[in-house]
Amino acid sequence: MAKTLSVPVVGVVATEYRGGMPTVRAPRHAGGHGWSAVVAVAFTVAQLVLVRPGMGLGWDEAVYVSQVSGHAPAAFFSAPRSRGISLLAAPIASWSSSTELLRVYLALLSGLGLFLALRAWRGLFPVRVIAFAGALFATLWVTVFYGPEVMPNYWVAIGALAGVGCFLRVGADRRDRAALWGVGASAALMAWMRPTDAVWVVLPLFLALVCVRRWRRPRLVAALAAGLGSGALAWVAEAYVSFGGLGARLADASRIQGGLGWNIAVLDQLRGLRGQTLCRPCTGAVPPPELIAWWFALPLLAALGLVVAVRARRTACTLLPLACATTAGIPYLFMIGYAAPRFLLPFYALLAIPVADALVHLVTAPRRAWRPVAATLVALALAGHVAVQYAVLDDAVGRSTAGRENWAATASELNRLGVRPPCVVTGIEAQPVAFYAGCSSAQTQGHNANSTRADLLRTARRTPTASLATAQDGPPEYARDWPAHRFGDLRIHVAPAPRTANQR
Numbered sequence: 001m002a003k004t005l006s007v008p009v010v011g012v013v014a015t016e017y018r019g020g021m022p023t024v025r026a027p028r029h030a031g032g033h034g035w036s037a038v039v040a041v042a043f044t045v046a047q048l049v050l051v052r053p054g055m056g057l058g059w060d061e062a063v064y065v066s067q068v069s070g071h072a073p074a075a076f077f078s079a080p081r082s083r084g085i086s087l088l089a090a091p092i093a094s095w096s097s098s099t100e101l102l103r104v105y106l107a108l109l110s111g112l113g114l115f116l117a118l119r120a121w122r123g124l125f126p127v128r129v130i131a132f133a134g135a136l137f138a139t140l141w142v143t144v145f146y147g148p149e150v151m152p153n154y155w156v157a158i159g160a161l162a163g164v165g166c167f168l169r170v171g172a173d174r175r176d177r178a179a180l181w182g183v184g185a186s187a188a189l190m191a192w193m194r195p196t197d198a199v200w201v202v203l204p205l206f207l208a209l210v211c212v213r214r215w216r217r218p219r220l221v222a223a224l225a226a227g228l229g230s231g232a233l234a235w236v237a238e239a240y241v242s243f244g245g246l247g248a249r250l251a252d253a254s255r256i257q258g259g260l261g262w263n264i265a266v267l268d269q270l271r272g273l274r275g276q277t278l279c280r281p282c283t284g285a286v287p288p289p290e291l292i293a294w295w296f297a298l299p300l301l302a303a304l305g306l307v308v309a310v311r312a313r314r315t316a317c318t319l320l321p322l323a324c325a326t327t328a329g330i331p332y333l334f335m336i337g338y339a340a341p342r343f344l345l346p347f348y349a350l351l352a353i354p355v356a357d358a359l360v361h362l363v364t365a366p367r368r369a370w371r372p373v374a375a376t377l378v379a380l381a382l383a384g385h386v387a388v389q390y391a392v393l394d395d396a397v398g399r400s401t402a403g404r405e406n407w408a409a410t411a412s413e414l415n416r417l418g419v420r421p422p423c424v425v426t427g428i429e430a431q432p433v434a435f436y437a438g439c440s441s442a443q444t445q446g447h448n449a450n451s452t453r454a455d456l457l458r459t460a461r462r463t464p465t466a467s468l469a470t471a472q473d474g475p476p477e478y479a480r481d482w483p484a485h486r487f488g489d490l491r492i493h494v495a496p497a498p499r500t501a502n503q504r
Contacts, residue, residue: 033115033118033119033122035127035128035130035131036115036118036119036127036130036134037115038131039114039115039118039131039134039135039138040111040112040114040115040118040134040138042135043110043111043114043134043138043143043147044107044108044110044111044147046138046139046144047107047110047144047147047148048103048104048107050144050390050393050394051103051107051144051145051147051148051393051397052397053099053100053103053104053107053148054099054100054103055099055103055397055400055401055404056099056401056404056405056407056408056436057099057404057432057435058151058277058400058403058432059429059431059432060151061149061150062075062431062432062436063075063076063077063081063431063435064081064085064086064089064150064151065086065089065093065102065150065435066435067083067086068086068089068090068093068094069093069094069097069435070093070094070095071097071438072434072435072438072439073422073434073438073439073440075431075434075435075440075441075448076431076441076443076448076449076450078252078253078256078447078448079243079250079252079253079256080196080253080256080257082152082192082193082194082195082234082235083234083235083238084152084155084192084193084194084231085150085151085152085155085193086150088106088109088150088155089150091105092105093150102150103148104148106147106148106150107147107148110148110154110158111147113155113158114134114137114138114158116158116162117161117162117165117349118130118133118161120161120163120165120166120169120179120182120186121133121161121165121168121353123169123172124165124168124169124172124314124317125357126360128360129353129356129357129360130356132356132359132360133352133353133355133356133357134352135356136352136355136356137157137161137348137349137352139385139386139389140348140389141275141389141390141392141393141396142342142344142345142348143157143345143348144389144393145277145393145396145397146342146345151342152194153193153194153197153342153343153345153346154342154345155189155190155193156189156190156193156194156197156198156345156346157345157346157348158189158349159186159187159188159189159193159198159201160190160201160324160328160346160349160350161346161349161350161352161353162182162185162186162189163182163186163187163190163202163205163227164205164320164321164324164350165179165182166179166180166182166183166186167179167183167205167208167224167320168317168320169182170183170217170223171212171214171215171220174217174219180219180220180223181223183220183223183227184224184226184227184230185227186227187202187223187224187227187228187231188226188227188228188230188231189231190202190228190231191227191228191229191230191232191235192231192232192234193231195228195232195235196250196253196331197328197331197346198228198231198232199228200327200328200330201324201327201328201346202224202228202324203327204320204323204324204326204327205224205324206224208320209221209224256447257336257337257338258336258337258338259337260331260335260336261335262334262335263334263335263336263337264333264334265282265333265335265336265337265338265339266333266334267282267286268282268337268338268339269332269333269339269341269343269344270286270287270292270295271283271284271285271286271287271339272339272340272341273287273291273295273341273392274287274291274392274395275392275395275396275399276340276341276396277340277341277342277396277400278338278339278340279338279339279340280338280339280340281338282338282339290384290388291388291392294385294388294389298351298355301354301355301358301359302322302325302351302354302355302358304358304362305318305322305353305354305355305356305357305358305361306318306319306322306354308357308358309354309357318353318354318357321350321351321353321354322350322351322354325346325347325350325351328344328347328350329344329346329347332344332347359378362374362378363375363378406488407429407432407433407436408436409487409488410429410436410437410468410487410488410490410492411433411434411436411437411438412437413485413487413492414433414437414439414466414492415437417466417485417492417494418464418497419437419439419464419465419466419494420437420438420464421438421439422439422463422464423439423463423465423466424439424440424441424442424456424459424463424464424465424466425437425439425440425441425442425465425466425467425468426442426443426444426451426456426466426467426476426479427466427467427468427469427475427476427479427493428468428469428473428490429468430442430443430468431448433468442455442456442459444456444476453476456478457478460495461495464494464495464497465494465495466492466493466494466495467479467482467492467493467495468490468491468492468493469490469491470489470490470491471486471489471491474491475491475493479493479495482495482496483496
């Protein structure tokens with residue numbers, strides 16, 4: 001019979017070793033969710049105050065919202081996209097065009113999501129570590145920016161954080177049915193939002209199920225597989241209905257993203273840390289040290305967190321989120337030719353736990369006489385970090401707001417020129433401008449091609465149509481005879497007004 005050794009870990013759990021394998025047993029009083037709730041509420045307030053609920057919808061947001069909008073036609077939905085975030089926005093977007101209402105709804109929802117994800121880790125780490133991890137993740141500029149946005153990446157991060165925590169809890173106690181359901185629900189949420197990201201996140205979980213005997217539980221395998229399958233079902237079905245099959249959709253998605261393969265994008269991600277929501281093509285200088293120092297501190301603190309976990313004899317609780325963070329980051333650090341900071345949100349969420357554990361250790365481990373010094377140094381470093389994050393956030397919000405106001409102004413100009421619903425817009429930035437104008441968007445080339453020249457000309461004979469172009473590039477050949485109107489840096493070419501029956 002295997003020996004059982006119990007090692008108490010103050011303020012956390014009792015860790016048992018059965019046959020050499022660690023098992024985490026939650027204490028009787030594993031509550032203390034107050035601090036996690038405080039973090040979630042503060043995160044929600046930060047979104048409402050710092051991200052400006054009135055900020056218009058971004059390009060990708062316009063595409064996602066248009067799928068369920070009651071006031072604008074659905075934009076072309078390309079292969080990499082998934083409809084989960086559209087359905088999440090539907091309770092508001094389907095009947096209201098108010099961006100403010102949509103932002104408030106998503107901010108409240110994202111705060112609740114963060115609280116539930118942190119709650120999944122109860123009993124695995126001290127309450128202070130869990131709440132601190134939530135605070136570290138919630139104070140990143142990219143987290144605050146994308147919490148109220150109609151974008152899927154934040155929700156993949158929440159699903160990853162909750163899913164790994166629930167997985168570990170099921171591994172600790174097979175009777176924890178709530179955690180078992182949490183594993184399935186978290187996997188479904190990730191796959192619902194971005195199926196390919198979900199696969200990368202859960203790879204270490206499936207590997208653990210194969211390699212660790214005590215985790216080979218049919219119900220755990222079933223929960224994880226069922227969650228992934230149910231979340232990705234609609235995406236897979238749409239692949240066969242609209243893209244010629246699953247393989248064709250994956251190939252199309254890879255082509256749109258520049259061709260997935262070995263491509264070191266670490267510098268691209270570094271350049272994006274200055275507040276760029278999209279870095280494509282990603283050129284220019286690397287941001288100054290004060291903007292990127294935290295990024296280099298992450299792996300060092302995560303490694304320290306692993307050392308702390310090994311000494312505390314709870315290695316699995318730290319090693320598994322580290323492994324999932326690694327696989328979540330691989331495609332966006334080494335397999336893609338451009339960068340967007342939001343891609344790494346699951347990476348940051350999973351690293352938050354071991355990083356928080358390491359920082360708590362740095363404050364509490366020194367001898368009592370040195371603890372005030374350690375606490376002061378850590379506090380100063382964190383204060384500087386948060387100040388930098390919010391400076392970057394303010395810059396990102398300002399630039400994004402200006403760009404979206406330009407789209408809205410262009411849409412108003414289109415309406416003034418007679419391009420009103422039902423209408424069609426093509427050319428540069430057609431998708432977001434068309435959404436703001438209440439029009440359909442059409443492209444004859446590029447990643448969003450959904451029409452042909454002949455179809456577009458036929459449409460222009462009966463529907464108000466406009467082509468957007470820069471002065472340098474000019475309009476497509478078929479629109480060169482359309483009357484041109486200058487608007488800022490754009491040239492708006494409006495097709496001749498469709499003839500009515502009396503005119504004919």
